[in-house]
Amino acid sequence: MIRKVSAPALVVAFFFFVGIAFAATAGNRPAPPPSANDALLPALSSIAGHGMLDIHAYPELEDLSDDVGARVTGSPQCNAAIQWGLDTMKKIGLQNVHAEPWQIFRGWTRISADAEIISPAPHKLMVDSMGWVGSTPAGGVDADLVTVNVYNLQQEEEQNSSNWRGKVIMAVQQGPRPENGMAAFAQFGPFLKKAHDAGAVAVIGGQGGGKSQGMHLTHTGALGFNTYYDIPVVSIAAEDQEILERLIAHGKTVRLHINVQNKVTDAPANTANVVGEIPGTEHPEQIIVVGGHLDSWDLAEGSTDDGVGVATTLGAAEAIIRSGFRPLRTIRFVLFTGEEEGLLGSLAYVKTHKADMPNHVAAVILDNGQGPVTALNMGGRDDLVPAASQFASTLDAFGTITANDNTEFGTDAGPFILAGLPGINLDQDSPEYRYTHHSPVDTFDKVDEAILDRDATVQALVAFWIADRPERLASPWPPEKSAEMLVRKHDDVFLKLFGLWPFGNQGGQP
């Protein structure tokens, strides 16, 4: 399907070209000093133009959303998405298109989740199961409700776990929020194990024990990295949680009926990352990874998480191919699976290509929703921030884009950071993403075509700039240097809690 380019896209493209024209022919004024990017300008201009005028990211996202649909890793739908990715990459004209198989430790399927207040007053509750969790007995159970403060789980376990047998436990937030959010997230998993061991029948709480965002919305999601929890856990709409919290606050005994049914496999399930390339002309062995994640949750169709990143990755490839310019180094486009269960596809990629990691230069990942790119998070590589900032400033026709050395472990940039590379997270201004991601409203209508094309173009430009600059941008840092950086940024805390710390005792204390 081919769609007309929308008016806002044309306007942005127009300003972009006008900007270049002024830079190139500034009349009688003295010419600006040559910038490091001047040699790349013809290629970047052409890629920018094709990106804004000549790609199919939006209709591809519509196909992926409506025709392929939800794509839980290891499911038949995700396997269909893998085939869709291979077919689309070939259609665009990428080379060496192939699937790189890996296995997820368990397959998981949602069947149903229902809950209601029995007393004091009957009320149907809006709940959905979290991912990779267990089931109640068939037909569900009746149980009284107790709460735990997720900001103080250790004390709750010590003082109250003897009272959890036969109860539904609801996670609440009381007191000051802990400073390290990822560390707090990491502590919720061990709590779920203790709750199960203590005989609780179910837990109400989102990722990290968090509360739902938005009106009458649930947010599913995994509760750990590469982990299955036997206890059923549900996300509940914020309004319903408020009702339960008010009843508890007034000292009422709250009795619920809850019925959660899921299916989990005994054996690992097969899945794969989807890979295609634009080979480099001079240094084909040097690789810049560009990607997003193909897998999604299943309450809707995964359009913003991360259908957008899939579409921009494919759109970036199309923009570069149609420009006719070819980079000095290889750009490898990768659609990862298993991101939602703990960055499993990108971890598998780094493991598969371990021997070839010294030839990798960077990874450019887009997975922050439907908004415009605003920053290049350089994954702790502060040595690259000046060059990245200088380049980002040339993209001002696309809005303000800056660069910093922030690390992002909430998406597939993370494993590349652990490998010592600039795992670049394209940060985005996506205020509605906190409602759409993992929820029943993550649908295609939430995505704006002009912003999608713009983000695909920015991703293409960043990738090509890295792949085609005369000097190699980066080589992997030695492990001790990465470890030291991550300890300094306090990222080591949750990485150790999740079992993701590959550096042993390196890095010292902050």
Ligand SMILES: [Zn+2]
């Ligand atoms: Zn995502």
